[in-house]
Amino acid sequence: MGVIEIWVAEFVLRRHQNPRVYATSLFSALKLDDCPKLKTSAVVRDMSNSLIRGQVDERMLDLLEVLEKLQEDSVTMESLKSAYCWTAVECTLRFMWPETASDGFFGEALERIWGKRIGILKVRESDLVTPELLKWESDLKMAVEEPDMYQKIRETNIRYNAISHLNQLLKEQWALLGCSSLELEARKWFLKRKDPNAARERGKHYGYSGEEVNDVEDTVNEQEQEREPSLDTVNEQEQEHEPSLDKADITVARELKDCLLEIIQGLVEPSTRQGQENNNATGLSSVDVSPQPDRANRTETGRGRAEDSQGTSSSSLSGRVRPYLPTPKPLNVSSLKKDKPAKTGFKRPVRHWTPEEVQALRDGVKEYGKSWKDIKKSNPLVFAARTEVNLKDKWRNLIGR
DNA sequence: TTAGGGGTAGCT
């Protein structure tokens, strides 16, 4: 595969949302096995898509395991370990809908997930097997025998933690991946086209220097390693720091996308048309790049930000047939941030401390002192819904500030 | 990672 094809593949793997094929399947179909970074992109893309649809299932565990293998040569990230642990628990918890452990498929799930799947991890001494995971394993196995334990776990809000940790992991992964080569090219192209002074100013803003703009060849592979703010990051900034983002920044983001669309249209269209005519099974043919004006009216699931470039750009490029590429949706699915108002801080609904939690906290302090992290780790079940800061604050209340 | 100051929201 040539450089351009790989760029396109990379872009498609990263960008296609609501896909008809999994990014990982597409990756396999394209036979890109020697590109670990592309594979990471595909895995992270699939995980993001699952999360956007609220699917925290055993396929997610597969993806997390693949991700861990892909990062075998480096230290496994804490976020990956936590995400795996909580996802595994969540996958088990969904089989705890009956009143008692013996009904339903809890036993089977336990064997499948904790016996087989995690058993394999143990054999290959995976970093994913953390003390936290082992504690959960023993708790879950205990739940088979003890109805109290079963009930306790059954009523715990694991899903919230699983999603939070997955969200955190994905954020880190996308940041590590940086922006795609095509985006990089589009940005350079755009910056060159603009007034040079403005470009330099803009470049600074996005962590670019003037030299890098002119440096085409080297940036492709090396820049990717850097923490380049991608268009995703622009979106993220729009979401999280909306008030501070000026109109010029939003315009730049939009124009970048438009540039990208023009470039990719030229690159993708011929091969796609061919692919459709031949009806071959390369996988790329199933990626939707045909014009779909009706989709512009699709319902916006976010906070209704007027960020989507579909409407504005179509008028500026009137009469032109353009491929449909979805505007990236924000990855923040955490309930913490979902309804966050623009200015005032969002507060989670207040959950009063139960006597059990308070007792666990007292015991924890007795045992570990004010090591909130250890206290939480030592009792993940009771403190499932509490952060270390929560523990600290509660203790502050208990002893009277 | 933790401590602590200072603040807000929601409830009674």
Added chain:
DNA sequence: AGCTACCCCTAA
């Protein structure tokens, strides 16, 4: 108004 839970920030 007072209390509790939670948030944000900074310093160590």
